[in-house]
Amino acid sequence: MSVVIIGGGQAGLQVADSLRTEGYEGKIEVIAAESGLPYQRPPLSKDYLAPGKEPVPLPLRGASFFAEKNITLHEGVPALAIDRAEQKVKLTEGSLDYDHLVFATGARNRTLSCPGVSLPGIHGLKTLTDAKALHAALPTARNIVIIGAGFIGLEFAAAALAHGCDVTVLEFAPRPMGRALTPVMGDWFAAAHRSQGVDLRLGEGIDRFEPGTDGRVGAAVSTTGAFYPADLVLVGIGVQPNDTLASNAGLETSNGIVVDEMLRTADPAVLAIGDCASFPSAHGQLRLRLESVQNATDQARHAARTVLGADHPYTELPWFWSTQGPYRLQMAGLARPDDDMLVLGDQAAAKFSVLCFREGVLSAVESVNMAADHMAARKLLAAGARITRTQAEAEGFTLKAAGRAPVVPVPPCSAAPC
Amino acid sequence: MPTITYTQPNGTQQTLEVAEGTTLMRAAVSNGITGIIGECGGQAMCATCHVYVRPEYAQALPEIREDEDEMLDCAAAERTDRSRLACQIKIDAELAEIVVDIPAGQL
Ligand SMILES: Cc1cc2nc3c(=O)[nH]c(=O)nc-3n(C[C@H](O)[C@H](O)[C@H](O)COP(=O)(O)OP(=O)(O)OC[C@H]3O[C@@H](n4cnc5c(N)ncnc54)[C@H](O)[C@@H]3O)c2cc1C
Numbered sequence A: 001m002s003v004v005i006i007g008g009g010q011a012g013l014q015v016a017d018s019l020r021t022e023g024y025e026g027k028i029e030v031i032a033a034e035s036g037l038p039y040q041r042p043p044l045s046k047d048y049l050a051p052g053k054e055p056v057p058l059p060l061r062g063a064s065f066f067a068e069k070n071i072t073l074h075e076g077v078p079a080l081a082i083d084r085a086e087q088k089v090k091l092t093e094g095s096l097d098y099d100h101l102v103f104a105t106g107a108r109n110r111t112l113s114c115p116g117v118s119l120p121g122i123h124g125l126k127t128l129t130d131a132k133a134l135h136a137a138l139p140t141a142r143n144i145v146i147i148g149a150g151f152i153g154l155e156f157a158a159a160a161l162a163h164g165c166d167v168t169v170l171e172f173a174p175r176p177m178g179r180a181l182t183p184v185m186g187d188w189f190a191a192a193h194r195s196q197g198v199d200l201r202l203g204e205g206i207d208r209f210e211p212g213t214d215g216r217v218g219a220a221v222s223t224t225g226a227f228y229p230a231d232l233v234l235v236g237i238g239v240q241p242n243d244t245l246a247s248n249a250g251l252e253t254s255n256g257i258v259v260d261e262m263l264r265t266a267d268p269a270v271l272a273i274g275d276c277a278s279f280p281s282a283h284g285q286l287r288l289r290l291e292s293v294q295n296a297t298d299q300a301r302h303a304a305r306t307v308l309g310a311d312h313p314y315t316e317l318p319w320f321w322s323t324q325g326p327y328r329l330q331m332a333g334l335a336r337p338d339d340d341m342l343v344l345g346d347q348a349a350a351k352f353s354v355l356c357f358r359e360g361v362l363s364a365v366e367s368v369n370m371a372a373d374h375m376a377a378r379k380l381l382a383a384g385a386r387i388t389r390t391q392a393e394a395e396g397f398t399l400k401a402a403g404r405a406p407v408v409p410v411p412p413c414s415a416a417p418c
Numbered sequence B: 001m002p003t004i005t006y007t008q009p010n011g012t013q014q015t016l017e018v019a020e021g022t023t024l025m026r027a028a029v030s031n032g033i034t035g036i037i038g039e040c041g042g043q044a045m046c047a048t049c050h051v052y053v054r055p056e057y058a059q060a061l062p063e064i065r066e067d068e069d070e071m072l073d074c075a076a077a078e079r080t081d082r083s084r085l086a087c088q089i090k091i092d093a094e095l096a097e098i099v100v101d102i103p104a105g106q107l
């Protein structure tokens, strides 16, 4: 018996760990393209970039984990191809046999294709190598231009401000983090970053980069023709799933490796989890591909149980966090642009939550510096509590208090006046 | 070198020698101490690094910030007056021989 896992990231190591914890006795092999001890990515755009000496990356598991759990880590080894008929994964040298194969290949940064994009001084941020390069460049950088006001771009903007740099962010869309946040929260973050000193340019994309006298990047020219001096550029325009290995093996892909509610592909011996997987959502949307630690680890725990023979659907509530300078953003559930929204708390003091209602019932909560609201929302949403807008608007309502009350799903509207 | 002693719910103890400036969470995760997960990478966002600090070290601990306080309220294991998030505690000279107890669960 053997499970082969492709990808030594957050999802890959968790599935290996959970398989052992849940009692799997066969061989477990993790194929990891990156070399070195697998590490956690979230700190790379936050603490890791803080001014000071080069920090030590935070490992996903200690070095002793692999021997203790009898898990083989093939580090620095990419998987090259899958033979599903023979149940083999081809490596540069030799191949590995599997009874179950788990894709945990993550995602890669989307790249720009404008003139000047290969000039030195233009960075991406995905790996430890990327973060090392940025940590080395930040102390001497002055003018930083960031392409894309997504999570990575804005976390980096906050880090760059802490180094005393001038920071400009170009974002084509009308709001920052527009794919993930409600318009209320997006607008609030736009104002908040500007108040910190970020020059946030919305509705403005990148047209080209121009070299300086030293041959490195010297300026960014935007789609409106505006010219921004730049000695360091970060491109953070989103990611694409690493799904070619799967599609080459004849598995369906569509913005990710397509899996069912048990996280299996059409081939029951093959599963996909984490950033690379497109799965049917139990929380509103039809199909989802999420990029978060929660999604990677919860799907990994679930996939381990599927491998061990369970056939429950994956239904965990999505949650996410991002730290951007003084702002701690936490999200529970997935907001939709057409949700009905209610703000509770104090926006001016940067302590508030946006409650989203779908068909009158609480469906997602975004919080800034309100951990108690976030944790209560996670509990309520996961338990399927029915909180109506009317309830939430009542004098004295707090998510924290609602979260403490025993969760009783309220009968549908036809049975009770609401 | 400072040391940290982690006590498992069954009483077994492991003592690590650590560099000053590391956190109780980082040392645990880097050295494979069971029962401290640290899923958010030390941001006080996941409460999977909950520990009980022995009272004799209470004086030397940093104040609990509001975010840590709110996350501790929602940790998987019961919160007591000894509860802390391991990621928020940096080891310095005053905490040089700290002993902590690991709760029965973090998820
Ligand atoms: C800078 C940064 C900050 C982030 N901050 C947050 C945050 O604050 N909160 C949050 O929830 N999430 C955050 N994330 C997202 C989170 O880190 C990811 O969602 C998570 O790591 C996904 O786990 P994964 O295992 O699916 O992919 P990954 O962790 O990316 O691992 C995939 C691994 O597979 C390897 N691989 C790919 N193809 C092959 C192959 N053919 N053979 C062998 N190996 C292969 C890759 O090299 C990679 O190491 C952040 C991400 C980044 C980059």
Ligand code: FES
Pocket (backbone or CB within 6 Å): B025, B037, B038, B039, B040, B041, B042, B043, B044, B045, B046, B047, B048, B049, B071, B085, B086, B087, B088
């Ligand atoms: S590591 Fe997440 S709260 Fe400490």
